[in-house]
Amino acid sequence: MGDLFSNLGLGFGVVFQFVQWAPAFLHGMSIPIPINILLCLIGALVGTLVGVLPGIGTIATVAMLLPITFGLPPVGALIMLAGIYYGAQYGGSTTSILVNIPGEASSVVTALDGFQMAKQGRAGPALAIAAIGSFFAGCVATVLIAVLGAPLTKLALAFGPAEYFSLMVLGLIFAVVLAKGSVLKAIAMIVFGLLLSMVGSDIETGAARMSFNVPELADGLGFATVAMGLFGFAEIIRNLDAGGEGDRDLVQEKVTGLMPTRKDMMDSAPAILRGTVLGSILGILPGGGAVIASFAAYTLEKKLSKDPSRFGRGAIEGVAAPESANNAAAQTSFIPLLTLGIPPNAVMALMVGAMTIHGIVPGPQVMQKQPELVWGMIASMWVGNLMLLIINLPLVGIWVRLLRVPYRLMFPSIVIFCCIGIYSVNNAPMDVVLAGIFGLLGYWLIKHDFEPAPLLLGMVLGPLMEENLRRALLISRGDATVFFTRPLSASLMAISAFLLVLALLPSLRKKRDEVFVESES
Amino acid sequence: MNYLRRTLATAGLALASIAAMAGSGQAQDYPTRTITMIVPFAAGGPTDIIARIVTAEMAKTLGQSIIIENVVGAGGTTATTRAARANPDGYTLITGHMGTHAAAVPLYPKLAYHPEKDFEPVALLAGTPILILAKKDFPAKDLKEFVAYVKANTDKMNMAHAGIGSVSYSSCELLSSVLEIKPTGVPFNGTGPAMNALVGGQVDYMCDQIVNAVPQINGGTIKAYAVATPERNPSLPDLPTTIEAGLPKYQVSAWNAIFAPKGTPPAIVAKLNAAAAKALDDENVRKRLLDLGSDIPKADGRTQAALAALVKSEVEKWSAVLKPAM
Numbered sequence: 001m002g003d004l005f006s007n008l009g010l011g012f013g014v015v016f017q018f019v020q021w022a023p024a025f026l027h028g029m030s031i032p033i034p035i036n037i038l039l040c041l042i043g044a045l046v047g048t049l050v051g052v053l054p055g056i057g058t059i060a061t062v063a064m065l066l067p068i069t070f071g072l073p074p075v076g077a078l079i080m081l082a083g084i085y086y087g088a089q090y091g092g093s094t095t096s097i098l099v100n101i102p103g104e105a106s107s108v109v110t111a112l113d114g115f116q117m118a119k120q121g122r123a124g125p126a127l128a129i130a131a132i133g134s135f136f137a138g139c140v141a142t143v144l145i146a147v148l149g150a151p152l153t154k155l156a157l158a159f160g161p162a163e164y165f166s167l168m169v170l171g172l173i174f175a176v177v178l179a180k181g182s183v184l185k186a187i188a189m190i191v192f193g194l195l196l197s198m199v200g201s202d203i204e205t206g207a208a209r210m211s212f213n214v215p216e217l218a219d220g221l222g223f224a225t226v227a228m229g230l231f232g233f234a235e236i237i238r239n240l241d242a243g244g245e246g247d248r249d250l251v252q253e254k255v256t257g258l259m260p261t262r263k264d265m266m267d268s269a270p271a272i273l274r275g276t277v278l279g280s281i282l283g284i285l286p287g288g289g290a291v292i293a294s295f296a297a298y299t300l301e302k303k304l305s306k307d308p309s310r311f312g313r314g315a316i317e318g319v320a321a322p323e324s325a326n327n328a329a330a331q332t333s334f335i336p337l338l339t340l341g342i343p344p345n346a347v348m349a350l351m352v353g354a355m356t357i358h359g360i361v362p363g364p365q366v367m368q369k370q371p372e373l374v375w376g377m378i379a380s381m382w383v384g385n386l387m388l389l390i391i392n393l394p395l396v397g398i399w400v401r402l403l404r405v406p407y408r409l410m411f412p413s414i415v416i417f418c419c420i421g422i423y424s425v426n427n428a429p430m431d432v433v434l435a436g437i438f439g440l441l442g443y444w445l446i447k448h449d450f451e452p453a454p455l456l457l458g459m460v461l462g463p464l465m466e467e468n469l470r471r472a473l474l475i476s477r478g479d480a481t482v483f484f485t486r487p488l489s490a491s492l493m494a495i496s497a498f499l500l501v502l503a504l505l506p507s508l509r510k511k512r513d514e515v516f517v518e519s520e521s
Numbered sequence: 522m523n524y525l526r527r528t529l530a531t532a533g534l535a536l537a538s539i540a541a542m543a544g545s546g547q548a549q550d551y552p553t554r555t556i557t558m559i560v561p562f563a564a565g566g567p568t569d570i571i572a573r574i575v576t577a578e579m580a581k582t583l584g585q586s587i588i589i590e591n592v593v594g595a596g597g598t599t600a601t602t603r604a605a606r607a608n609p610d611g612y613t614l615i616t617g618h619m620g621t622h623a624a625a626v627p628l629y630p631k632l633a634y635h636p637e638k639d640f641e642p643v644a645l646l647a648g649t650p651i652l653i654l655a656k657k658d659f660p661a662k663d664l665k666e667f668v669a670y671v672k673a674n675t676d677k678m679n680m681a682h683a684g685i686g687s688v689s690y691s692s693c694e695l696l697s698s699v700l701e702i703k704p705t706g707v708p709f710n711g712t713g714p715a716m717n718a719l720v721g722g723q724v725d726y727m728c729d730q731i732v733n734a735v736p737q738i739n740g741g742t743i744k745a746y747a748v749a750t751p752e753r754n755p756s757l758p759d760l761p762t763t764i765e766a767g768l769p770k771y772q773v774s775a776w777n778a779i780f781a782p783k784g785t786p787p788a789i790v791a792k793l794n795a796a797a798a799k800a801l802d803d804e805n806v807r808k809r810l811l812d813l814g815s816d817i818p819k820a821d822g823r824t825q826a827a828l829a830a831l832v833k834s835e836v837e838k839w840s841a842v843l844k845p846a847m
Contacts, residue, residue, distance in 0.1 A: 063591065066564045070573070157721040201595075203708045206628070206685030215602075215633075218595045340720060341736050343713040350564060352713070356732065356813065357570050363736020427592060467710065474707050475679050475723065 008146055011375030014075060015040070015383055036079050039072065040380055043080035044387040047087020048395075054095050054232055054414065056421045057104035057224055059346045061088035064424070066350055074358035075373055079380040081354055085347060086384045089330050090134060090392060093323055097126045098399055099414055101232040105223055105291045105460040106326040108453055109298045111231060113311060113318030124258035124400045126319050129268050131392040132260075133324035137276040138385030141331035144280050145338070145378055150367075152284050152332075153339040159285055161471035162482045166492035167285065168465035171292045173499045174299045175457040186454045189445075193458020194465075196221055203467050204474075216430035225431045226459060228418050229438025230445070230452040236411050237443040258396055260316070268320035271301050275324030283329030284336070290329035290345070291460055297325035331381055338374050341366055551611055551789050552585040558779075559590050559604050559615040561597030567732050567813075571647050571777050572616035574809050578800035583792075596686030597621040598629060605634035609784035611793065614643065618777045623835035624691045627843040636836060640780040641790050642828035644797035647815040648774035650750040651692045652734050652760070654743050655726040656719055664746040664766035671702060671726070678704035681715040681724040688775045689715065691843060692728035692749070698842045699770045719743055730775050731756065731814035749773045756814040774816055776835075778828055790825065798823045 018032035043065075050061045065084050069077035092103030097114035110130065117126040144152075159167075176186050199210045200220025211217035260268070275297040282293035301321045302311045311318050336342050341363035343349040355362050360370065367374050405413075422431045442452055476482040484490050558576050560569045569591060576587040592600035597620055604615035615621075622636035634640075653664065661667040671678055680697075682690040689712060697704060707724050709715035712733050718724045720742045731748070735756050738745045747766045748754050763771045779797060781790055800806050801817055810817055821827060 063564050067589070157717070160718070160721065160723040201685070203684065203710075204706075215595065215599065218599075336717070340717070340742070341740075342717045342720065346563075349566075349711065349713050353564060353566060353570065357573065364740030364742050365736060426594065427590075428594075467708075471707050471709075474705055477705070 004146055007371070007375050008379065010372060011146075011377075011379030014372050014376030015079065015379045036076055036376070036380065037383060039076050039080040040083040040383050041387050041391075043083025044087040044384055045083075045391055047084035047089075048091045048094075048388070048391060049087075051088035051091020051103060052094050053091075053421045054099065054101040054103065054228060054418045056088075056424065057092055058085060058088040059104075059350070060224070060425045061091070062347055062350050066354055069354060070357055074355070074360055075376050077354060077358060078351070078373065078377055079384075081351060082377060082380050083384045083387060085351075086134075086138070086327075086330070086381075086388055087391075089327065090131065090388050093130050093134075093326075094127060094392075094399060097123060097130065097319070098403060099232065100235045101414075101418070102227050102456075103224070104227075105456070106294045106322075106329070108227070108456050109295045109322040110319055110326075112298070112453055113313070113315050116312065116314035117316065117319065118403065120314050122314065122316075123403055124396050125260040125264050125316065127396045127399060128258070128393060129260050129264060129316055129320045130323040131389055131396075133268065133272040133275065133320045134327035135385050135389045136272050137279060137324035137328035138331055138388075139382060140276050141280050141283070141328045142378060142382040142385075145332060145335055145381070146375075149335050149339055152335055156284050156336045156340070158488060160486075161468040161475060162486050162489045163492065164285075164468035165465060165472055166483055166489040166496070167292065168461050168468065170492050170496045170499070171295070171461050172458070172465070173496050174292070174295050175454045175461070182449075185450050189450055189452070189454040190458035193455040193460075194462040196226065196455070197459045197462025198466070203463075204470055214430070216428055216434075220463070221434065221459070222422075222425060222431060223456070223460060224425055225422055225435045226438050227456055228422055229435040229440075230442035230455065232414065232418050233435060233439025234442025234446055234452070236414060237439060238446050239407065240411065241443075258400060264316050267316050271297075271317035271321040272324045274300055274304075275321035276328045279325030279328030280332050282325075283332035290326060290333055291457075293329040294322035294326040295457060297321040327385070334377070334381070337362060338377070339367060340364055549788070551792060552583050554612065555585055556580075556583070556587045556611070557590055557613050558587050559592055559600050559613065561592060561600035561604075561615065561617065561621050563593050564589075564591045567649050567730055567775065568616060568618050568777050570813065571649075571810065571815065574806055575646050575797060575800045576616075578803050578806050579793075579796040582796040582799050596625065596628070596684075598625050598632060598634075601625070602633045604780070605639040605782055607782045609641075609782040609786075611781060611785050611789035613782065614793070615640075615780050616646070616777055617780050618688075619775045619835065620686060620688060620691065622778070622780065622832055624839040624843060625686070626836050627840040627845060628686050630845045636780075636832050637829070639783050641783055641785050642825050642832060643779040643781050643790055644794045644825070645776060645778045645818045645822055645828045645831065646797065646801070647810050647817050648750075648776040649688075649730040649732055649813070649815055650748050650754055651688070651728050651773045651775065652731055652738075652748050652757075653696065653726070653728055653746040653763075653771075654719065654734055654738075655746065656722045656724070657741065657743055658722065659725060659744055661746070664761070664763070664768055667726075667746045668700060668768060671704070672700060675702045675704055678702075678726070679707050679724040680704045681707050681709055681718050681727040683712045683715050683729075684708050684710060687712070689727060689729045691839060692773050692775075695773055695842050696728055696771055699768065716743075728773075735814055747771075750816060754814055754816075755811060776831065778831075794823070794825055 015036050016034060017036055019035040020030040020032055046065060047061055050056055062084055069080050092107045093110050096102045096107040096111035097118055100111050100115040102108040102111045114126045172190060175190050199217055201218055202209055208218050278297045279293040283290050298318060298321055301317045302308045333345060337348045343352045352362055419432050422435050445452060472482055483493060558572060560572050562568045573589055580587045601615060601617060601621045604613060607613035625632055661670045680693055682693045684690060709718060712729055715727055716733055719727055731754060737743045745760055747763045748760050749763045749771050751764060753762055763769060807817060
């Protein structure tokens with residue numbers, strides 16, 4: 001324990017480092033500047049601003065802003081990058097809530113209830129609870145990394161392809177539970193999402209699948225492209241079709257408080273707690289852990305709720321839980337990087353790139369060899385989360401005011417920003433065209449009561465599931481029993497089977513049908 | 522009608538002035554504006570890092586900034602196609618590597634460019650040596666035992682690689698062809714996840730670039746048997762070369778080099794080549810590249826002719842080893 005405090009002390013010492021700043025106009029006097037705190041603040045601010053552009057998710061934001069950190073000293077650069085990462089993450093949630101455009105997979109679930117809250121004039125509380133939940137989750141995860149980072153690494157290593165496949169199966173079951181309408185339609189959407197994920201190169205042979213000789217399709221459909229179409233563009237078409245102007249004007253009149261009420265806080269507190277726990281655990285698993293975390297948390301809240309029908313209609317728990325979970329996961333996903341030096345996902349790979357550029361090649365010894373770097377980064381996570389809270393609570397008012405912009409001005413700007421966002425991810429015009437096509441498809445789906453969320457989740461989980469299935473079978477030489485003979489994998493399969501039975505129990509289905517009776521507005 | 526004529530006249534004038542500009546912007550005052558360097562991989566990858574380190578120094582020599590544009594996709598071939606079609610004026614360049622400018626030829630039969638026909642070789646930058654790596658409890662002390670074991674147990678071997686078209690995939694295929702074995706290749710999405718599986722012991726061995734492997738080797742989480750270059754690498758001085766360890770036919774290094782679209786004026790290419798060579802002699806650049814475990818080409822390897830010869834031999838080498846990814 002003493003070790004822990006001295007380590008954290010070392011970390012905070014690095015973060016709170018002051019640099020004497022002696023500009024010429026002060027005539028020899030110098031001002032101490034908390035340089036790393038400033039870098040963290042700037043990073044979080046820039047990350048939020050870029051991340052809030054629809055279509056630009058965390059990976060794109062970090063990739064775009066990575067070069068600005070190249071001129072900084074290594075520790076400062078990494079602290080700033082961590083700030084950018086959290087900022088981008090939070091920026092993605094902001095668009096989910098305000099305009100129903102999830103910037104990345106882990107904020108799809110936030111859009112479900114967050115956007116409904118915004119429609120009811122409660123965008124303020126939704127944004128605020130997202131920030132508060134994220135902050136709380138961030139604090140817990142920081143301590144968790146500091147205390148249990150090293151032992152938890154074993155979990156990441158114990159997860160082989162077979163375990164990942166079983167985890168993804170569990171994820172798909174969650175996706176069914178997510179849907180608020182008919183189970184059949186939800187399953188249809190998941191399967192459609194899985195099919196969409198098959199577009200692109202076959203992982204084992206490199207053969208192009210369903211790419212119709214379009215070179216842009218050779219790498220598959222981008223998440224941002226599809227999400228933007230199905231959520232953003234489709235929503236706009238629907239609004240225009242249904243006389244969105246009137247609908248929106250109503251929203252403006254309804255805007256109540258900016259901050260969550262006492263009741264909101266009471267409702268959210270347990271959800272935040274549970275979301276944090278789930279997120280912290282799942283985040284450690286490289287590849288897909290963070291995505292599953294957010295909707296596992298949502299599913300859990302819906303299952304535990306006395307009145308599950310509120311979910312999908314603006315339940316504040318439905319924002320608090322996934323937001324806490326994805327932030328906790330975002331943070332614990334640093335564990336494999338800090339203890340093993342192995343980047344578990346694309347964002348972390350960028351972080352490793354940044355370290356390498358600064359001459360630090362992370363590895364299993366990075367904790368012993370560069371303690372000030374590792375602990376400085378851990379401390380900066382906490383500071384980064386604090387900055388997010390400081391930046392975003394005042395911003396809530398501004399974001400909410402944005403909603404008051406008349407819809408005839410708002411929708412063209414959303415369309416333009418979406419197009420810029422999609423284009424800038426890969427610099428590919430084809431992506432913009434594809435998003436347009438998915439917009440039309442999304443409109444058709446909305447009109448026929450299909451929900452886009454399960455589709456997106458199917459699309460995100462599809463490749464992870466397929467790749468791990470094939471890896472597991474390659475390694476076992478085609479023996480499918482590996483999924484049931486390896487203990488971790490078997491337990492995950494058992495949980496999946498249990499959940500599936502629960503979901504198919506007639507009593508539950510009856511409840512679902514009640515939920516399904518919904519007046520179409 | 523009047524309007525149309527006016528528009529056409531303006532357009533004509535604009536075209537004429539562009540042509541005049543292109544004519545005047547000749548080699549002696551090149552470069553007069555910012556140069557774009559396309560990197561066909563994500564920011565932070567080995568090629569990107571090498572390109573950034575070298576171009577930062579080149580920009581000082583040339584007196585204009587060089588902007589890195591990361592364009593990812595299809596194993597780097599999307600970006601390379603774009604570079605091949607760019608205006609050959611010296612303002613759009615690409616940092617290609619062993620994959621995009623050699624291994625892609627046999628891998629993608631429908632490739633929209635040819636490394637030799639569509640590009641002017643500018644300068645070889647630095648190579649990243651390939652290591653033969655295995656999980657930490659792999660039952661072999663040295664490369665000889667490794668070779669014997671892998672040959673005797675081919676059916677049981679799982680070889681990790683970072684996906685079709687990646688450097689680790691090509692390097693592994695070369696190893697299999699040299700050893701005349703057919704192990705089971707297990708594809709991962711990038712070297713990170715592949716390394717994770719190797720550290721976790723889920724796969725048996727892989728071939729990977731030195732940058733990713735040094736910290737794991739030093740940390741004892743994986744084993745290294747040899748480096749596939751003619752000389753030992755300063756970052757792992759105790760690791761024998763494949764020549765010393767008895768597998769001289771296995772020679773592979775992930776080289777990176779600057780290319781310009783075909784038709785770029787020779788004077789401009791020469792100027793860029795000189796700037797690159799100067800950058801590779803800079804103390805700071807050398808130190809940073811060596812820290813990464815890179816191989817810096819010696820003077821005779823830095824000429825355009827040497828790069829052209831390298832591309833030719835590499836295309837032949839990989840065409841013999843790799844089969845098309847359908």
